[in-house]
Amino acid sequence: MLTIRSDVSVPGLTGLQITDFLLEPTDARYQAWWPGTHLRFHLVRPGRPDHRGDAVYMDEIVGRRRIRHTAVVTGAVPGSRIVWWLGWRIPLPIRLTHNMTDTPDGVDIQHTITAGYPGTGRILDPLFRLYFTNRFAAAMNDHAHIEFSRLHDLLTIPDPAPHEKRQQPAA
Numbered sequence: 001m002l003t004i005r006s007d008v009s010v011p012g013l014t015g016l017q018i019t020d021f022l023l024e025p026t027d028a029r030y031q032a033w034w035p036g037t038h039l040r041f042h043l044v045r046p047g048r049p050d051h052r053g054d055a056v057y058m059d060e061i062v063g064r065r066r067i068r069h070t071a072v073v074t075g076a077v078p079g080s081r082i083v084w085w086l087g088w089r090i091p092l093p094i095r096l097t098h099n100m101t102d103t104p105d106g107v108d109i110q111h112t113i114t115a116g117y118p119g120t121g122r123i124l125d126p127l128f129r130l131y132f133t134n135r136f137a138a139a140m141n142d143h144a145h146i147e148f149s150r151l152h153d154l155l156t157i158p159d160p161a162p163h164e165k166r167q168q169p170a171a
Contacts, residue, residue, distance in 0.1 A: 001116035002128050004137045006144035008109045010152060015100030015107045016079035017155050022098065023051045023076060033154050034147055037061045044070060051076045056084070063139025071096065093117045111144040 010018075021029070030041035040059035047053020054073040059066070071084035079100065086094040092115075099110040115132055116125040 001114055001118070001122065002125060002132050003115075004113040004132060004140050006111040006141045008111065008145050008148040009103070009106060010109060010148050011106035012152050013107050013155060014079065015102050015109075018098070018100055018107060018109065018151065019076065019078050019080070019082055021151070021155060022082055023054070023073070023078075025056050029154070034060075034150055037143075038147070039066075047073060060143075062143045063136065065136065065139070109144075109148055111148075113140065 025041040025043055027040050027042050030038045038060050040057060042057055043054060044057050045053075045055040047055070051073045052075065055070055056073070057068075057070050059068045061067070069086050070089070071086045073082065074085045074095075075081060075083035079102070081100070082098045084096045086092050086096060094113065094115045097110075097112045097114070099112070101108045101110075113132070115128040116122060
């Protein structure tokens, strides 16, 4: 199993602000978060009211790579945790997890990507190393630190234009 983990502290925010933001994705808010790097992040298919089963589309630039994928929320605890399973139509053994811990000054975020199969499936893990290289891990770590440091202004400065709310995607 491969793991890429970044630990980021964000002053002045709470875990609840971050989970609320990430669980109500819109392209406009995502692009405002990091213009030119965050390209698309929106609901493809709604799941349950607690967001489990929500399918989202993510499109961003990490280092030199453009990362595009669909992910499904497999776990969400407001204020403390979100888990996305990457691969909606083609199941991939990849998880993106955000764990948040509120602190007196803000929130500590643990951004973790895990890739690989448990047990005997580990024999295929070397294939993931072709994509999840040390260079990519360093780029992802830099990306996580930059993006979360930018989130404070987006979530604390009032949005002058109303943003889209959770709705069924157009067919």
